[in-house]
Amino acid sequence: MKYILGFFTILAVAICAWLLYLYSNIRFELDKVVNYQPRLTTQIFDKDGKLVSNLFSKENRVYVKYDNIPARVIEALVAIEDTQFFEHNGINPDAISRAIIKDIKAGALVEGASTLTQQLIKTLILTREKKIIRKIKEVLLALKLETILTKEEILERYLNQVYFGHGYYGIKTAAKGYFDKELYELNLKEIAMLVGLPRAPSFYDPTRNLKFSLARANQVIKRMNTLGWINKKEYEEAMKHTPKIYDKTLTQNKAPYIVDYVLKTLKDELKDIKTGGYKINLTVDLDAQRIAKEGLDVAYQKILKRDQYFRNLNKKRGIDKEYDEEGNELSEDRFVQNVNGSFISMENNTGKILAMVGGIDYKKSNFNRVVQSKRQPGSAIKPFIYQAALDIGYSPATKIADISRTYEYKVGDSEETKKWKPKNYGGKYKGLISLRDALIYSRNLATINLVTDIGIDVVYETLKKYGFKDMPYDLSITLGSFVISPLDLSQAYSIISNDGTEVKPYIINSIINRNGTGINFEPETRYVTSKEQAFLTKDIMHETVIRGTGKRAKVKGLDLAGKTGTTNNNVDAWFCGFSPSIQTIVWFGNDDNTPMRRSETGGIAAIPAFKYFYENYLKLHPELKREFEKPEGVRTSVINGKKEYFTNTSKLPVNTIDIPKENQIQF
Known part of the structure; x- marks a missing residue:
């Protein structure tokens, strides 16, 4: 008897020593649970708090604090997974005893007895394999964890960590994904479905196996009823209810061109943007974004319709070839194969971008033409030339010559002399006209003569002051012969729309990190000219919409100012304009810089998108400022x-x- 007692004593000591040794090797792994730092989804919101997109890597998880988890969710989870959770110290001896008996009878590990604490440890630290050594580790860590964290902290980690199927990690993500609801909006049946998912998330996924998901939810509801945690009425209503299930894409990307631009903007500042759980609040208005996209498509469809009209007309007339202004043969196929467009709207006085559409179809091309494309502005540059003239003393009534001139120039170091004889659209001359009318009707020759009178050096330096770069030092800048992106052109046009003060377009209002702290972004402004001088150009552009080249842009009940822009051979078609509060730049052209049809001018191709936007946005926001001051x-x-x-x-x-x-x- 003494030897037997000694043997068991030695055995007990050995087991304890082994357990201590085992624990000493794994105890530091609890740090993953105690200092819980999961991969979190970054969410992008528009200016009104509407979700624009989710950004994540591997795990789509939106964190929720314990205080924001409804009590009914806790009750349902504990009822089905660990009824004695608030009483035990990390393990449930009764459940372990029952599991051991069943395992012995089956001759294998067929049933576990894991508490929620053990499940959390298994999920974060250990594997799911059914081995005795893994189970022992799980028990040791669970006992220790319960001395470090409160029950509430354990539940918070559990409900944010576990997988709920369909790519959703954490219960807040699953609630929004499956039911399009916040946690506090869930009914009892929806809660029961969610807490039943972690047992077998793929099998119980309601988007795939709704029947089995409902059956599992009913088990949860029955258990809650048995425990007396819900009354008869709640039980019966929940058992009969079938929730509406959503099958959404995980990213829910509503504005892909904008999301790409945000990622590009923040790539150096936020290296962990897809795992850091940031909340990025944009200046964008999703309603404006939708209307802008619709408007761009309306204009695009009109381009296609005109193209088909001219194809049919050519066929009827027996014309099988077309030529550009220089007499070069054009291929009809390119009229529709490469045509694309872009659209950007922003607040005049802040630079906050309300809408940005980088192309007709993101699925066909993710190239953002607002930001990445650089095109010649054509006549869209003219308001700045006239602003330069006004700022040195010219007035809207000053007479300038709308007559033809021939300019001779040499190419590089060559002795060869070439001639440049610019002309007006339509080929006619007006003689002496006012500066106002020259801009209203976009007279090329009048503008060139104005620049000649002012001096190319003065105009060149003034355009540089306005922010234009990489311009040729010759008269061709008068017709916008250099390249610029729609985004940069938006910044330049703010000088006029914002009364002489340039504002830099920006798209991010604030960034909040997972700890709730963050940074806010403010407008960047630069004084360029006085509001009185800017008003003169604004007024002329306003009249351009009333009776000039931009008259197709008129919207009833709203003051608008604008300028068309069309480059040689109709390669680019622009309309740049603004209301008293919102500025918009629209561009159309072929991506390969080949000419469009001669019909596709700024006043024909681009204006429909501009007009559609203001008409429809005004319906949503009748409070918008209507008149210029x-x-x-x-x-x-x-x-x-x-x-x-x-x-x-x-x-x-x-x-x-x-x-x-x-x-x-x-x-």
Whole structure:
């Protein structure tokens, strides 16, 4: 008896020593649970808090604090998985005893007895293989963990860590994914379905096996009823209810061009953007984004319709070839194969981007033409040339020559002399016209003569001051012969739309990290010219929409200012304009820089998208500011029977009648 007792004593000591040794080798692994830092999904929201997209790597998980988990969720989970969770110290001896008996009878490990604490450890630290050594480790770590974390902390980690099927990690993610609801919005049946999923997430996935998912949920509800945690009415209603199930894409990307741009913008600042659980709040308005995309498509379909019309017309007339302005033969196929477009809208006074559509179809091309494409602006550059003239003393009434000139120039170091004879669209000349009319009707020759009078050096340096880069030092800049992205052109146009102060377009309002702290972004501004001088150009552009090249852009009940832009051979078609609060740049062209049809000018191709946007956005936001305001420093006179504006810098000719301030008409 003494030897037997000694043997068992030695055996017990050996077992204890082995357990201590085993624990000493694994105890540091508890740090993964105690200092829980899971992969978290970064979520991008629009300015009104609507989800734009989820960004994640491997695990799509949105974290939820314990205090934000409804009590009913905790009750349902504990009822089906670990009824004595709040009483035990990490393991459940009764459940272990029952499991051992069943395992002995079966001759294998057929049933576990894991508490929620053990399940959490198994998920985060250990494997799921059914081996005795793994089970012993699990027990040791569970006993220790319960001395470190509270029950609530364990449940918080469990409900955020476990897999709920369909790519959803954590119960908040699953609730939004399966039911399109927040946790607090779930009913009892939906809660029961969720807490039943971790047992076999793929098998019980309601998007694949709704019948089995409902059956599992009913088990949860019956268990809660047996425990007396729900009453008869709740039980009966839950048993009969069948929730609506959603089968969404995990990213839920509603604006792919915008999401790509955000990723590109933050690639250096946030290396862990897909695992760090950031909340990125954008300046974007998803309603504006939707309308912008629709508008771009409306304009695109009109381009295709015109293309088909001319194809049919050519066929009817027996014409099998077309030529550009230089007489080069054109292929009809390219008219529709490469045509694409872009659209960007932003707030005039802040630079906050409301909408950005980088192309007609993201699935066919993810190239963002707003940001990445650099195209010639054509006549869209003219407002800045006229602004330069106004800022040095010209007035809207100043007469300039709309006549033809021939310019001779040499190419490089060559002795060969070439001639350049620019012409107006339509080929006609007006003689002497006012600066106002020259811009309203986009007269090329008048603009070139204006630049000649001012001096190419003055215009070149002024355009550089406005932010334009990589321009040729010759008269071709008058017709926008350099390249610029729609995004950069938006920044330049803010000088006019924002009363002389340039604002830099930006798309991120704030970034909040997983700890709830973050940074906010503010507008970046730069003074360029006075609001009085900017108003003169704005007013001329306003009249351009009323009676000039931009008249197709008119929207009832809303002041709009704008400028068309069409480059040689109709390679690019632009419309750049703004209301009192929102500025928009639209571009169309072939991606390979080949000409479009001669019908596709800025006033024909681009304006429909612009007009569609303002008409429909105004319906959603009737509170938008409707009218432009004239600054105090702008005065009104009459010249040749017409009202005209002037300032202390841009004075009118002497044969004008100054209108008293009280009689001046505001628009």
